[in-house]
Amino acid sequence: MRLDIVTIFPDYLEPLNVSLVGKARARGLIDVRVHDLRQWTHDRHHTVDDTPYGGGPGMVMKPDPWGEALDSVLDSGQGEPVIVVPTPSGRPFTQELAVRLAEKPWLIFAPARYEGIDRRVIEEYDARPDVLEVLEVSIGDYVLAGGEAPVLVMVEAVARLLPGVLGNAESHRDDSFAPGAMAQLLEGPVYTKPPEWRGRAVPEVLLSGHHGKVARWRRDEALARTSRHRPELIEGADPEIFDKQDRAV
Ligand code: ADE
Numbered sequence: 001m002r003l004d005i006v007t008i009f010p011d012y013l014e015p016l017n018v019s020l021v022g023k024a025r026a027r028g029l030i031d032v033r034v035h036d037l038r039q040w041t042h043d044r045h046h047t048v049d050d051t052p053y054g055g056g057p058g059m060v061m062k063p064d065p066w067g068e069a070l071d072s073v074l075d076s077g078q079g080e081p082v083i084v085v086p087t088p089s090g091r092p093f094t095q096e097l098a099v100r101l102a103e104k105p106w107l108i109f110a111p112a113r114y115e116g117i118d119r120r121v122i123e124e125y126d127a128r129p130d131v132l133e134v135l136e137v138s139i140g141d142y143v144l145a146g147g148e149a150p151v152l153v154m155v156e157a158v159a160r161l162l163p164g165v166l167g168n169a170e171s172h173r174d175d176s177f178a179p180g181a182m183a184q185l186l187e188g189p190v191y192t193k194p195p196e197w198r199g200r201a202v203p204e205v206l207l208s209g210h211h212g213k214v215a216r217w218r219r220d221e222a223l224a225r226t227s228r229h230r231p232e233l234i235e236g237a238d239p240e241i242f243d244k245q246d247r248a249v
Helices: 010-017 019-026 063-075 095-102 119-126 148-159 211-229 231-235 239-248
Strands: 002-007 031-036 082-092 106-109 133-138
Touching: 002 010, 002 063, 002 148, 010 019, 010 031, 010 148, 019 031, 019 148, 031 063, 063 106, 063 119, 082 095, 082 148, 095 148, 106 148, 119 133, 133 148, 211 231
Parallel strands: 002 031, 002 106, 082 106, 082 133
Antiparallel strands: none
């Protein structure tokens, strides 16, 4: 998978050299290219923002540098990319969207600072549905100072789904929000050695070696955690899913 990120803070993306994504890059599983938006400015001050039409606080990112940057990145590759624009007014970033993005060969991230990017940039690329897709995406109902942290979040969520990136191919099967047996439930608690720590024992059932009982316990814990932290997930769920899980464990 190829990932291009255009930003005015290339250093902000340094964490992509570390840990899971860093290793995947080193192993050639993902090709990450970070670009400084200011290289597509032509004035002495490398200006990327200006005051908003209609007034109001803050600054808006100018269309010219973004247009040149995105044209240049698009010209440098082949295939039909998805341009991901992080914004609190986008569609929610979910595990389902991460799975869909992980199937794409090429993602281009366009994180904004200030009050956002001039609307015409989104419209310009959104008007080419035959060759690319534009997705405005929010990582949650809070406002960050810019789209770089959301890019880190989305890249990590997508990268760990790519074949070969996680050590154990099974590791994301039981994720909270993953499609499958535990769909709609949050993951329950986990334990490792020693069997007793500060007087606290690991739940007996996990030491029993009884796979059926372990599966049922995990499922009950997942249900309890979900009803505590995210009751709306259970209320909104199709009861058939829980019946199916009941039959499976
Ligand atoms: N930019 C600022 N806040 C954001 C959010 N919650 N999601 C995506 N991009 C953002």
